[in-house]
Amino acid sequence: MAKQNNTEKQYLFDNPKNIKRLLYIVYACCIVLVLLDFVIHRHVYHSWESLFGFYAIYGFIGCVVLVLIAKWMRTFLMRDEDYYDRMELKQHKPTEQASEEQLDNNAGGKHVD
Known part of the structure; x- marks a missing residue:
């Protein structure tokens, strides 16, 4: 295997395979929750809740x-x-004599040396 020369840190979702895996997990959870509708008995208050x-x-x-x-x-x-x-x-x-550099320093925040 070739060694990567890329010095950037790789995060979990930078890899497209990890995104696909996560989507499969979400889809599986959705399917399980919909299938549980057959098993779980609900005490409904309105008739449309039983659909x-x-x-x-x-x-x-x-x-x-x-x-x-x-x-x-x-x-x-x-x-x-x-x-x-x-x-x-x-x-x-700023006063009338203020330069653009002073305006940039004011907008950029405080500098600590």
């Missing part, structure tokens, strides 16, 4: 609704990439 796969469908619809609401909320909650940098620059109010 086969009700909780799986209910959970899926709930996740889809959450994603759609989050996408909608993003339109008015999202800020520009440099939003906090601009706020910090406004607080320091």
Whole structure:
């Protein structure tokens, strides 16, 4: 086997095989949970709760609704990439003689030597 010259650290999900394995595990868990619907007796409050796969469908619809609401909320909650940098620059109010380098130092945070 050839030795890798890559000095970057390899993480668990960098390998596509590990991602496939994880997906197979998730699919297997989903199948087991749906099959348990045949075995588990539920004390239902509403008639639709007794339908086969009700909780799986209910959970899926709930996740889809959450994603759609989050996408909608993003339109008015999202800020520009440099939003906090601009706020910090406004607080320091540099003098007229301030150079660009001083502005960059103010925006970059405190330097400790």
